[in-house]
Amino acid sequence: MTDHYYTHSPQAKRDPRVIQVAVRDIELQLQTDNGVFSKAGLDEATRRLLEQVWLPSDAFVLDLGCGYGPVTAVLGKVYPDSRWVLVDVNERALELAALNTAMFGERCQTICSDGIPPDLVEVFTDVILNPPIRAGKAVVYRLFEDAHRALQMGGRLWVVIQKKHGAPSAYAELENRFSEVETVYRKSGYFVFLAKKLT
Known part of the structure; x- marks a missing residue:
């Protein structure tokens, strides 16, 4: 069977590497490996x-399908008072995400799950999803529904x-x-949607 980035336990031979990430005036070195999404950069x-x-300054954010953790690694620095939960089905990606966000200490926790665990209900200010x-x-739409359940009233789902x-x-x-959906970015075939849970 061929590994995908959404494989629970990738069998691809490990080939760890360090990549450079520069976005939002943040520059980071992140660890990646075979068997994870976008390993080269x-x-x-x-x-x-x-x-x-x-995000609000004190955001409590779910990084859904976090991969090796670039979203949390970057935005955790942009918003130093934010707290994060990183979720991914891929064990190898989640190990890397823990390493790449270790600088945040107790501000971050990781959960290995195919979607948002059902006991997480109305707890997050924001969910971020690629x-x-x-x-x-069917999987993508299930993640939309998971996000709606897990968001606080007034919470927001960001989707690219x-x-x-x-x-x-x-x-x-x-x-x-x-309740509300808007297109906050549209260029070169890419869309970023912001969906708000108001009722």
Whole structure:
């Protein structure tokens, strides 16, 4: 069976490396490896998402499908009073995410799960998601529903998706689940959606 970045236990031979990430006036060295998403560097969708997200200073954020942790690593520095939960189904990615966010200490915790655990209900101010497109539309839409459950009232889901990967249908699905949805970024086929839970 071929490994994917959403494989629970990747069998790909380890080949650890360090990459440079520079975004939001933050420069970091992050550890990556075979068997994780975008191992060679920060992917363009995540970069555009990071450039658009704004958070309350004391945000409690779920980094959903965190991979090796670039979103938390960057935004945890931009917002030094924020707290984070990182979730991914990929054990190897989650190990790397823990290493890449270790500087934040108790501000971060990691959970290995295929989606948001059901006991997390109305706890987060924000959920940030670059969805696992290759896992299929049903999985992506389930993550939307998970995010709605886990957000506080007034909480927000940030999603990046390309037009060729189904941005219009994803927007319609978000409208079915959230009180308000807006497109906060649209360029070169990339969209960043902001969905708010108000009722």
